Amino acid sequence: MIKKAVATSLLAAIGLASPAVQAQELNIYSARHYQTDEALYGNFTKQTGIKINRIEAREDELIERLRNEGANSPADILITVDASRLAKADDLGLFAPVKSAVLEERIPAHLRTDTWIAFSTRARVILFNKDLVKAEQVQNYEDLADPALKGKVCTRSGSHPYNLSLGAALIEHNGAEKTEQWARGLVANFARSPRGGDTDQILAVAAGECGVAIANSYYFARLMNSPRPQDQKAAEAVSFVWPNQKTTGTHINVSGAGMLKYSPNKEAAVKFLEYLASDEAQIYFADGNNEWPAVPTTKVNNPALEKLGSFKVDTLPMTRLSASVAEAQRIFDRAGYR
Ligand SMILES: [Fe+2]
Numbered sequence: 001m002i003k004k005a006v007a008t009s010l011l012a013a014i015g016l017a018s019p020a021v022q023a024q025e026l027n028i029y030s031a032r033h034y035q036t037d038e039a040l041y042g043n044f045t046k047q048t049g050i051k052i053n054r055i056e057a058r059e060d061e062l063i064e065r066l067r068n069e070g071a072n073s074p075a076d077i078l079i080t081v082d083a084s085r086l087a088k089a090d091d092l093g094l095f096a097p098v099k100s101a102v103l104e105e106r107i108p109a110h111l112r113t114d115t116w117i118a119f120s121t122r123a124r125v126i127l128f129n130k131d132l133v134k135a136e137q138v139q140n141y142e143d144l145a146d147p148a149l150k151g152k153v154c155t156r157s158g159s160h161p162y163n164l165s166l167g168a169a170l171i172e173h174n175g176a177e178k179t180e181q182w183a184r185g186l187v188a189n190f191a192r193s194p195r196g197g198d199t200d201q202i203l204a205v206a207a208g209e210c211g212v213a214i215a216n217s218y219y220f221a222r223l224m225n226s227p228r229p230q231d232q233k234a235a236e237a238v239s240f241v242w243p244n245q246k247t248t249g250t251h252i253n254v255s256g257a258g259m260l261k262y263s264p265n266k267e268a269a270v271k272f273l274e275y276l277a278s279d280e281a282q283i284y285f286a287d288g289n290n291e292w293p294a295v296p297t298t299k300v301n302n303p304a305l306e307k308l309g310s311f312k313v314d315t316l317p318m319t320r321l322s323a324s325v326a327e328a329q330r331i332f333d334r335a336g337y338r
Contacts, residue, residue: 024050026268029066030079031059032255034288043284044275050268059085066094066260076263077272081255084161084168086116087322095258100270106277106295110317116258118318119276120291123217123311124166124251126241127202132211140244141170141251144212145185152211153189154201158337159329162198162216162253167328168321169251169314176327183335194338199223206234216253221290221304242311249314253321255291 028041033056041052057065059080066073066089078089089095095115103117111118128138133152137143144153155163170179191210201213202220223235242250257276259269275281282293287300332338 024048024265024268026050026052026076026265026272027074028052028054028077028079028272029062029075029260030054030056030077031062031085032056032079032081032289036284036288040281040284040288043280044272047275048268048271050265050271052272063089063092063094067092069262071262073260073262074264075260076265076269077257078260079255079257082161082165082253083118083256083318083321084165084325086113086254086256086258086318087325089258090115090322094260096261096263096266098259098270098273100274102274103277108294108296108315110315111254111294113319116256117273117277118254118256118294119282120255120286120289120294121252121313122254122289122291123242123313124162124214124253125217125220126212126243127205127215127220127238128212128241129205129208129210129237130239132208135239135241138212138241140247141166141214142174142182142244144189144214145182147185147188149189149212151189151191153186154191154204154210154213155186155194156197156201157194158183158332158335161325163214163337164325164328164332165253165321166214166251167332168324169248169316171324171327171331172316172320173248173314176331179328180331180335183332183337187335187337202238203234206237217308218290221302221308224304224307225290225302240308244314245312248316249312251314251316254294254318255285255289 045051062078066075080086097114107117126138137148167179170182198215198219202215202223204210205213223231226232244250257273259266259273263269276285277295279298282295282298283300286293287302290302290304293300
């Protein structure tokens, strides 16, 4: 025992650490960064002894970097948001298939693919100003194309992944032809040309510039949970709808992760994905951005999410969503939804 320890320390001293004593590492490329992330990664290292190195950048930059690095990439895991972006990475062949009984047991089937796995969900919801629009006019995504809403609808750009994923869900449920009619009706109802992000649409509804808007749930939850009085005031001025509760359920999207094809630390990578599906990590991961855990039994303690309550989820598999994103883009282009 002693001999081995001495030999090991000698090897380390001359810079020749044997593989057996080399600390395990995991390299993560992440397009997500929230306050709770430090605890998320720190606890993994505490539990497993595996050190995490992180590179954080925008999704497109990370994907470009992975393509350039190719087989020499040090990255083990890619974390990003939106099924369409995860699908893009998958289409480029960046992920390796993962087989894990833990993931299969913890993550519902509609939130998994053979390669990437969703770890939290967000809903695309409808928000309206009750002085300008009646609740019964805006209960479904389809309603937003009703000519009665002319001059009242606001959204961010049609080429943004959030709207493309919603378009893809509508194609899957209603068909391409109806979705194109819907997109044309939506564009005809715009209060203004698409501009800004989802928060800008919510604030414009609060200010009465728009009667109704589509936005991701966490932007609204963020305003509700904000310490700034003007944010809370805006959230209170806006009414909230879970769309399509009597039909398909509300369209959701995800934050997810996958093991990379050229990952040099595949064992550690699978361990990390399984860790993300643990209750503790689910709470950090989801709560960091006011999202819902992908694992249905995990409970978060988030005042805004609690206030919003529960809803019927559209359980369309993420794989079907990503299959129709390109068609959604073509349809939106033809409809002038830019
Ligand atoms: Fe977002």
